[in-house]
Every structure is written in structure tokens, then in C-alpha cells.
Amino acid sequence: MFLSIICRAQDTHFSQISDNELIINPCFVQKIVSDYAFKVQSRSQWQSVAEPFKTFSASAYFKEIRNIGSLGINFLSDNSGNASLNNNSLKFFFAKDIMFVEGLSFGTGISFNQRSINLSELNFEQYEYFSSSKKNYLDFTLGTNYYFDFNNNQSHNLGLSLNHLNKPNVSLISLDDKLQLKYNFTYFYNFKLNEINYETFFFHSFQNSQNETLLGLNLKYVYRNTIKNKTLIKPLLCYRFSDAIVVGAGFRHNNYQFIFSYDINVSEFSKATNYNGAIEFTLIYYLFKKPQQNKTVKCPSYI
Numbered sequence: 446m447f448l449s450i451i452c453r454a455q456d457t458h459f460s461q462i463s464d465n466e467l468i469i470n471p472c473f474v475q476k477i478v479s480d481y482a483f484k485v486q487s488r489s490q491w492q493s494v495a496e497p498f499k500t501f502s503a504s505a506y507f508k509e510i511r512n513i514g515s516l517g518i519n520f521l522s523d524n525s526g527n528a529s530l531n532n533n534s535l536k537f538f539f540a541k542d543i544m545f546v547e548g549l550s551f552g553t554g555i556s557f558n559q560r561s562i563n564l565s566e567l568n569f570e571q572y573e574y575f576s577s578s579k580k581n582y583l584d585f586t587l588g589t590n591y592y593f594d595f596n597n598n599q600s601h602n603l604g605l606s607l608n609h610l611n612k613p614n615v616s617l618i619s620l621d622d623k624l625q626l627k628y629n630f631t632y633f634y635n636f637k638l639n640e641i642n643y644e645t646f647f648f649h650s651f652q653n654s655q656n657e658t659l660l661g662l663n664l665k666y667v668y669r670n671t672i673k674n675k676t677l678i679k680p681l682l683c684y685r686f687s688d689a690i691v692v693g694a695g696f697r698h699n700n701y702q703f704i705f706s707y708d709i710n711v712s713e714f715s716k717a718t719n720y721n722g723a724i725e726f727t728l729i730y731y732l733f734k735k736p737q738q739n740k741t742v743k744c745p746s747y748i
Contacts, residue, residue: 457500457521457523457532458650458657459486459488459500459502459725460488460659460683460685460689460691460693460706460708460723460725461486461681461693461704461706461725461727462631462646462648462659462661462683463633463644463646463663464484464486464704464727464729465486465502467504467506467517467519467536467538467554468502468519468521469604469606469629469631469648470552470588470590470604470605470606470629470631471517471538471539471540471552471553471554471586471587471588471606472540472550472551472552472588472589472590472604472606473540473552473588473590473604474506474507474508474515474516474517474538474539474540474552475508475509475515475540475542475550475590476602477506477508477731478731479506479508479700479731479732479733480507480508480509480732480733480734481505481506481507481508481731481732481733482504482505482506482729482730482731482732483503483504483505483506483729483730483732484502484503484504484505484506484727484728484729484730485501485502485503485504485727485728485729486500486501486502486503486504486725486726486727486728487499487500487501487502487725487726488500488501488723488724488725489723489724489725490708490722490723498523498524498525499523499524500521500522500523500524501521501522501523502519502520502521502522503519503520504517504518504519504520505517505518505519513541514539514540514541514542515539515540515541516537516538516539517536517537517538517539517540517554518535518536518537518538519534519535519536519538520533520534520535520536521533521534521536529562529563530560530561530562531559531560531561531562531563532558532559532560533558533559533561534556534557534558534559534584535556535557535558536554536555536556536557537554537555537556538552538553538554538586539552539553539554540552540553540588540590548591548592548593549589549590549591549592550589550590550591550592551587551588551589552587552588552589552590552606553585553586553587553588554585554586554587554588555583555584555585555586556583556584556585556586557581557583558581558582558583558584558613558615559579559580559581560579560580560582560615560617561578561579561580561617562578562617563578578617579617580615580616580617582613582614582615583611583613584608584609584610584611584613584624585609585610585611586606586607586608586609586610587606587607587610588604588605588606588607588629589604589605589606590602590603590604590605591603591604597637598636598637598638599634599635599636599637600633600634600635601632601633601634601635602631602632602633602634603631603632604629604630604631604632605628605629605630605631606628606629607626607627607628608626608627608628608629608652609624609625609626609627609652610626612624612625612626625652625653626652627650627651627652628650628651628652629648629649629650630647630648630649630650631646631647631648632646632647632648633645633646634646640666640667641664641665641666641667642664642665643662643663643664644662644663644664644665645660645661645662645663646659646660646661646662646663646683647659647660648660657685657686657688658685658686659683659684659685659686659691660683660684660686661681661682661683661684661691662681662682662683663679663680663681664678664679664680664681665677665678665679666678666679666680674698674699675697675698675699676696676697676698676699677695677696677697677698677702678694678695678696679694679695679696679697679702679704680693680694680695681693681694681695681704681706685708687712688708688710688711688712689708689709689710689711689712689722689723690708690709690711691706691707691708691709692706692707692709693705693706693707693725694706695727697729700730700731700732700733701728701729701730701731702727702728702729702730702731703726703727703728703729704726704727704729705724705725705726706724706725706726707722707723707724707725708722708723708724708725709722710722
């Protein structure tokens with residue numbers, strides 16, 4: 446593989462926006478339906494062209510810890526094709542509701558990152574100097590979210606986050622390659638009718654000249670809802686502008702949920718990929734606190 450290393454750092458992304466909250470906005474650690482949640486996500490892209498681009502994410506959510514706030518932890522690993530360009534990060538998030546404004550919350554995040562490259566997989570037309578094959582750096586994020594609802598059947602979420610506040614330099618060579626500010630805007634609208642919950646979402650992200658826009662629909666159909674068993678079926682359809690149509694489906698039974706989606710490439714690159722895009726899946730385990738029971742203390746009887 447011949448390569449001239451002049452590339453700008455870009456962020457990873459997932460198509461399952463509704464189940465990728467932490468990477469989008471730290472406030473969305475509070476968006477989970479349970480008290481705790483553990484998620485694993487995997488994405489494999491462009492398998493028909495070359496060595497696929499692979500992304501793996503593992504997250505833990507802790508909602509309202511002792512009324513202090515909500516916490517989130519995320520590990521992300523991104524492997525970019527034949528060059529073995531790896532980006533690994535460990536991220537910590539905190540979110541808190543604003544006491545005097547109902548529905549408004551703020552969040553922050555800090556991540557410890559390492560960027561590395563496997564030079565043995567590369568051949569160069571001319572000599573390239575690498576100061577190191579690894580680069581460690583810190584990164585900071587801020588976010589806000591406003592939630593409001595109408596008569597228990599409709600709800601809205603408006604979120605905004607700013608990423609790479611410190612603009613870290615991630616270059617492995619002598620060039621200045623700083624991660625520029627990235628802005629994420631999200632809007633979720635939920636509407637419940639009978640046994641079906643409709644969630645439409647809009648997501649727009651921009652960083653330098655790079656833009657990503659998604660518009661989609663998630664359905665949640667309650668197939669079974671008894672005291673011991675709850676089963677949901679979750680179809681997914683969305684469109685990433687000028688890039689891909691995403692189709693998928695999910696299944697939740699009690700505390701476990703599995704979601705699968707596939708990106709159909711409709712961009713200018715579609716002929717080279719034979720319209721193949723990305724395969725993505727998510728596995729979630731929800732954990733709820735046990736309801737507190739009022740203990741009855743019997744007073745001793747005296748004769």
C-alpha cells in the first residue's frame with residue numbers, strides 16, 4: 446500500500462443514533478429507560494473494498510447516583526483499514542439536571558485517548574518521518590439538553606454538544622493536525638399511540654468541512670406486557686444525507702435488547718462498494734433498582 450500521510454483527523458460515527466447517546470451528548474446518559482445500563486456496539490464498514498473499517502464501543506450508564514447526577518463510562522476502539530490506524534479512548538461523562546429550570550440539563554466529559562499506527566503495513570514512495578507511532582492526548586466535551594412533554598403522550602428532546610474544546614494535536618508526524626471543534630445537534634420527538642411508540646429523530650454534526658445529517662424513525666411495538674415478561678419489537682429506518690439508507694430491527698425481552706442495522710451505500714462511492722455499506726449491531730442489558738419496601742416495625746407489647 447502506497448500512502449502519502451496528509452490526512453485530517455475525523456471522528457467515528459454510528460448509524461443507530463438512539464442507542465449511541467454518550468458519544469453524541471454527555472447529557473444523554475440520563476436518557477436511558479432504566480437505572481443502569483450496559484451497552485456493546487460494533488460496526489464494520491466497506492468490507493467489499495479492502496480491509497474493513499471496524500469500530501467497537503462499550504458503555505456503562507449510572508442514572509442519578511445518590512441525587513448527585515448521572516455518570517457514564519465509554520470505551521471506544523476504531524481500526525481504520527489496512528494501515529492499522531487505531532484510535533482508542535476511555536471517556537467519563539457526568540450530567541445533572543438544573544434545579545430551577547425543569548427539563549434542562551448540562552453535561553461534561555473527559556476522555557483519555559491514544560492514536561497509533563502500524564508502520565509495518567505501509568510502503569512509501571518517499572521517506573516519511575514519524576516522530577512516534579503512538580500519540581496520547583486528553584479531550585474535553587460539553588453538552589446541554591432540554592426535555593419537555595405534552596399530556597404524557599408526546600415528548601421532545603433538544604440537545605447540543607461541543608466536542609474537542611481543547612483542540613488536541615493528534616499528529617503522528619511533524620505536521621500540526623488538531624482536532625477542530627465538533628458540534629452535535631439532536632432532536633428527538635416521541636409520540637405514543639396505543640401499543641406503539643413512534644420516535645422520529647434529526648441529527649446534524651459538523652466539524653471543519655465535514656458534515657453528517659441523519660433523519661429517521663424508530664418504532665417500539667409492545668408485543669407482550671405482563672407482570673413477568675415484557676417484549677418489544679423495534680423497526681428502524683433512517684437516511685444519512687448523500688451517503689446511505691439505514692434499515693434495521695431490534696428485539697427487547699425483559700432486560701435484554703438486541704438491535705441490528707445495515708447501511709445501504711447510495712453515495713458516489715456506491716459503485717466501488719457494490720452498494721454495500723456497514724453492518725452494525727448493539728447489545729444492551731438494562732438493570733433496575735429494586736423498589737424499596739416500607740418496613741413495619743412492631744412495637745413490643747407489655748403486660
